[in-house]
Amino acid sequence: MAARRTGVKGSCSRPDAAKGGEMRALIAGNWKMHGTGQALEEVRKVADAAAAIDCDLLLCPPATLLHRAVEASGGRLPIGAQDCHWERSGAFTGDISAEMLVDAGARAVIVGHSERRLYHAESDQQVEAKARAAQAVGLVTIICVGESEAERAAGQEMAVVGRQLSGSIPEGSSAQTCVVAYEPVWAIGSGRTPTREEILAMHGFIRTSLGRRLGGAGQAMRILYGGSVKPANAAQILGLPDVAGALVGGASLKADEFLAIARAAGQEINHGKPTLR
Numbered sequence: 001m002a003a004r005r006t007g008v009k010g011s012c013s014r015p016d017a018a019k020g021g022e023m024r025a026l027i028a029g030n031w032k033m034h035g036t037g038q039a040l041e042e043v044r045k046v047a048d049a050a051a052a053i054d055c056d057l058l059l060c061p062p063a064t065l066l067h068r069a070v071e072a073s074g075g076r077l078p079i080g081a082q083d084c085h086w087e088r089s090g091a092f093t094g095d096i097s098a099e100m101l102v103d104a105g106a107r108a109v110i111v112g113h114s115e116r117r118l119y120h121a122e123s124d125q126q127v128e129a130k131a132r133a134a135q136a137v138g139l140v141t142i143i144c145v146g147e148s149e150a151e152r153a154a155g156q157e158m159a160v161v162g163r164q165l166s167g168s169i170p171e172g173s174s175a176q177t178c179v180v181a182y183e184p185v186w187a188i189g190s191g192r193t194p195t196r197e198e199i200l201a202m203h204g205f206i207r208t209s210l211g212r213r214l215g216g217a218g219q220a221m222r223i224l225y226g227g228s229v230k231p232a233n234a235a236q237i238l239g240l241p242d243v244a245g246a247l248v249g250g251a252s253l254k255a256d257e258f259l260a261i262a263r264a265a266g267q268e269i270n271h272g273k274p275t276l277r
């Protein structure tokens, strides 16, 4: 079957879903608090390979590397940030506004990552405000949701994710402005991943919730899976219906591993299988 294309070029476009009713996979790398100038070599390697890969790519280095990563990418790979403030400017020492990220060359921003929710006590309300600020200046928002191990053990995973979705995603979000990343907290950096059935159930639940709240715009959004995605399990996870890509932490730090996951996405999602919707 022919590649399912959106008309979005993966190399230098920003993540842009559902053009013409089609959905293109997105593999986003979250470097977290890793990387100094030496790591820009990995950005260059990914940028060099991007044109030959059949999915959208995005790398989100730490803020200190943002502008240099944009330059290193040579316009062939979109670069994103890992967080932003909800205000445009002000007395918020250490914070960075969405407008500043755009000024540094970012095309997207991750908001509501569980590490921000946990270590910085971010609420759904704050995540929603950040996403709104980011979308207002044209950044694509990757909004993260996911349950803890205790919440899953208590059978609360859908209730928790449902609350996060309704509290964190701004009204008026669309597939062009918003990507949802389902990241079970217990799978992040642990080497553990949910079963196929667990991912299927949660992605289906998220799709239904988005549709109920935002109609067709919600139905069309890309839903990524995140948490211990590696080259070894990428094809299996990305081959699941309704998984439109991945948010990759540890394995995004090395270009070779990140590209292996992206190639799996190109094969599993953009070719030959009725996945989304």
Ligand code: PGA
Residues within 6 Å of the ligand: 030, 183, 187, 188, 189, 190, 226, 227, 228, 229, 247, 248, 249, 250, 251
């Ligand atoms: P991981 O992190 O791939 O290292 O598990 C994923 C994430 O936190 O986005």
